[in-house]
Amino acid sequence: xxxxxxxxxxxxEGDRHVLAVRGEIDLFTAPELKQVLAESIESGxxxxxxxxxxxxxxxxxxxxxxxxxxxxxRSRDGALAIVNTEENISKTFEITGLDQxxxxxxxxxxxxxxxxxxxxxxx
Numbered sequence: 001x002x003x004x005x006x007x008x009x010x011x012x013e014g015d016r017h018v019l020a021v022r023g024e025i026d027l028f029t030a031p032e033l034k035q036v037l038a039e040s041i042e043s044g045x046x047x048x049x050x051x052x053x054x055x056x057x058x059x060x061x062x063x064x065x066x067x068x069x070x071x072x073x074r075s076r077d078g079a080l081a082i083v084n085t086e087e088n089i090s091k092t093f094e095i096t097g098l099d100q101x102x103x104x105x106x107x108x109x110x111x112x113x114x115x116x117x118x119x120x121x122x123x
Contacts, residue, residue: 041078
């Protein structure tokens with residue numbers, strides 16, 4: 001049985017924010033993720049880490065939410081990084097070509113470094 005869907009927010013200092021998602025992100029749960037992301041961005045948290053280490057599945061609806069978040073963040077000079085260690089989710093990103101769009105790393109620390117404003121000039 002897969003774990004129940006949940007989003008845990010871990011505010012960091014400044015404009016950084018970490019969202020840890022557990023369970024499946026699909027047609028039914030993606031709207032909740034979209035709302036949490038929108039609220040974070042609207043409140044000025046434009047350096048967002050989405051930790052998917054406890055996520056077991058994501059579908060096209062979830063991918064749409066993530067793409068939308070990247071677009072909103074880029075328009076605000078923000079950044080988004082994804083933490084993922086799940087092989088099936090990695091394959092989803094690769095098959096769709098979104099591994100070229102998103103910054104995907106294997107640890108939360110790497111993701112926090114990846115959204116650091118000091119790195120903006122490198123990308």
